[in-house]
Amino acid sequence: MAHQATVVDSGPxxxxxxxxxxxxxxxxxxxxxxxxxxxxxxxLLALIALNxxxxxxxxxxxxxxxxVKAQMEERGQMEKIPxxxxxxxxxxxxxFTRVIAWVGAVAGPPIxxxxxxxxxxxxxxxxxxxxxxxxxxxxxxxxxxxAVSIVALPLAFLTLQLKGDWTVPPQEAxxxxxxxxxxxxxxxxxxxxxxxxxxxxxxxxxxxxxxxxGVASRRKAGSALWGILxxxxxxxxxxxxxxxxx
Numbered sequence: 001m002a003h004q005a006t007v008v009d010s011g012p013x014x015x016x017x018x019x020x021x022x023x024x025x026x027x028x029x030x031x032x033x034x035x036x037x038x039x040x041x042x043x044l045l046a047l048i049a050l051n052x053x054x055x056x057x058x059x060x061x062x063x064x065x066x067x068v069k070a071q072m073e074e075r076g077q078m079e080k081i082p083x084x085x086x087x088x089x090x091x092x093x094x095x096f097t098r099v100i101a102w103v104g105a106v107a108g109p110p111i112x113x114x115x116x117x118x119x120x121x122x123x124x125x126x127x128x129x130x131x132x133x134x135x136x137x138x139x140x141x142x143x144x145x146x147a148v149s150i151v152a153l154p155l156a157f158l159t160l161q162l163k164g165d166w167t168v169p170p171q172e173a174x175x176x177x178x179x180x181x182x183x184x185x186x187x188x189x190x191x192x193x194x195x196x197x198x199x200x201x202x203x204x205x206x207x208x209x210x211x212x213x214g215v216a217s218r219r220k221a222g223s224a225l226w227g228i229l230x231x232x233x234x235x236x237x238x239x240x241x242x243x244x245x246x
Contacts, residue, residue: 016042023147027208031140031215035132038139047109047146054153054170055105059098062166068093070167109145117141120213123227130217140212148205176200189243197236206232 014022014033022030069090072078081089121137124130156174160166163173172179177199184192206228207221214224 016046019143020147020150023143023208027147027211028215028221031143031212034139034143034212035136035216038133038135040135040138040142043139043142043146044110044113047113047142047149048106050146050149050153051105051109052102054157055101057157058160058166058170059101061160064098065090065094067167068097071169109142113138113142113145119231120209120227123231124213124217124224128217128219128224128227130213130219132213132216136216137213140209140216144205144208144212147208148201152201172196174201190240193240193243194236197239202232 014030016039019030019033022033069078072090072093078086117134117137117140120141121132121134124132124137152174156170159173160168160170177197178195179187179192182192182195187195206225209228210221210225213227214221217224
């Protein structure tokens with residue numbers, strides 16, 4: 001228990017930007033500070049601001065009715081709608097998509113952090129017998145997501161800008177995975193879902209989570225990695241399962 005007190009209580013904490021930079025260049029030492037002083041609200045507000053900024057920039061560029069129409073055609077929905085009703089259907093879906101985009105930008109980050117932190121908190125408290133707090137779990141998940149998102153989202157926007165094709169869903173714009181090697185229309189949906197999950201940015205975030213939860217549970221990152229990989233594999237399997245229904 002003396003070692004736990006050393007991790008949690010000793011040493012000065014880092015500022016917001018120094019913590020963010022530390023997660024890029026020295027995550028092990030930086031997570032000591034995150035676990036010691038888990039600033040949950042600061043990182044949640046930063047995630048919301050980042051996603052809101054991306055959403056505003058994307059909505060300012062995209063032709064939303066054309067985007068919605070392209071998505072409906074890809075999913076085979078358009079052919080099920082009578083020709084005379086398609087314009088009205090696209091108009092309604094456009095309004096809905098705009099609302100969902102903003103709801104996702106504002107509510108998405110807190111929900112993501114709460115859910116992922118809840119799952120991993122359970123894993124590390126139950127299977128690893130760790131004494132971490134839920135607040136520490138939220139801080140680790142939030143900072144990991146922010147460190148990756150602040151790089152991935154601008155790159156995704158830049159990719160869309162360079163392609164000039166705004167009908168591509170933002171989450172598919174930055175293909176840092178094997179989907180870049182296949183044609184989406186010609187690839188079975190379960191296989192495409194699997195390939196899309198083998199993603200560089202996902203693995204980066206998994207690595208950060210392993211380091212952070214390793215620090216919080218007083219274990220090596222390699223040991224903590226299994227506590228991250230198993231839930232991630234379950235999510236990938238669920239994602240592949242849903243692809244059969246589309």
